[in-house]
Amino acid sequence: MENLPNSIEIGFVSSNVQKYKEIYKVFLQKSKIQLKFLNMILSEIQSDSLEEIAKFSLKTCFQKDFTIPYFVEDSGLFIETLNGFPGPYSSYVLKTIGLWGILKLLEEKDNRKAFFQSSIALYFNKKIYLFTGRVNGIISASVSESGWGYDPVFIPSKGDGKTFGELGEKKYSLSHRYLAVCKLISFLNEEYKLGS
Ligand code: ITT
Numbered sequence: 001m002e003n004l005p006n007s008i009e010i011g012f013v014s015s016n017v018q019k020y021k022e023i024y025k026v027f028l029q030k031s032k033i034q035l036k037f038l039n040m041i042l043s044e045i046q047s048d049s050l051e052e053i054a055k056f057s058l059k060t061c062f063q064k065d066f067t068i069p070y071f072v073e074d075s076g077l078f079i080e081t082l083n084g085f086p087g088p089y090s091s092y093v094l095k096t097i098g099l100w101g102i103l104k105l106l107e108e109k110d111n112r113k114a115f116f117q118s119s120i121a122l123y124f125n126k127k128i129y130l131f132t133g134r135v136n137g138i139i140s141a142s143v144s145e146s147g148w149g150y151d152p153v154f155i156p157s158k159g160d161g162k163t164f165g166e167l168g169e170k171k172y173s174l175s176h177r178y179l180a181v182c183k184l185i186s187f188l189n190e191e192y193k194l195g196s
């Protein structure tokens with residue numbers, strides 16, 4: 001039977017419901033495709049490249065035999081003066097030294113430039129596709145009260161001096177994830193001939 005536009009589904013494989021919420025909003029705005037959360041703890045390889053990590057995690061899902069196309073997303077915060085640290089180790093670093101540990105490493109550093117990157121790996125028609133989004137900004141001097149992950153310390157260049165956490169839902173359309181998801185949606189809309 002032919003797929004009707006409003007019955008098309010795509011799965012987001014992740015253990016992070018915050019990411020799902022952000023991605024869901026973008027799908028709602030920009031596509032008729034329905035996003036499903038496929039809750040799974042992903043295995044990650046050690047690599048300097050978020051694309052490679054995302055690709056590896058995607059391949060570990062092959063054994064699941066999901067019946068719909070699906071994607072994974074890997075993100076990281078890269079701090080210039082720390083030569084890109086924590087980057088691909090963002091998750092581990094948050095769990096160990098935490099946000100205050102990051103601020104401590106930046107004490108007395110004038111250069112607080114950083115970028116956030118999101119890399120998506122999609123499995124579609126038996127092929128892997130990659131989409132990446134990047135947002136420049138700086139690391140704040142203190143930890144703001146709201147936001148998850150690194151949101152309380154990352155101030156995007158286009159965010160009126162507020163951290164991602166302080167921006168609330170405004171973050172959704174300014175973030176690294178938004179840029180990567182927009183590229184993914186353009187690709188899918190084109191493939192399914194849905195228009196934007
Ligand atoms: P997955 O199950 O999808 O892998 P995860 O939480 O492990 O979820 P990542 O490896 O992509 O996600 O993220 C690396 C770290 O960066 C992790 O500690 C996140 O909390 C944090 N992070 C990712 N995206 C973020 C964002 O938009 N804002 C703040 N922190 C973020």
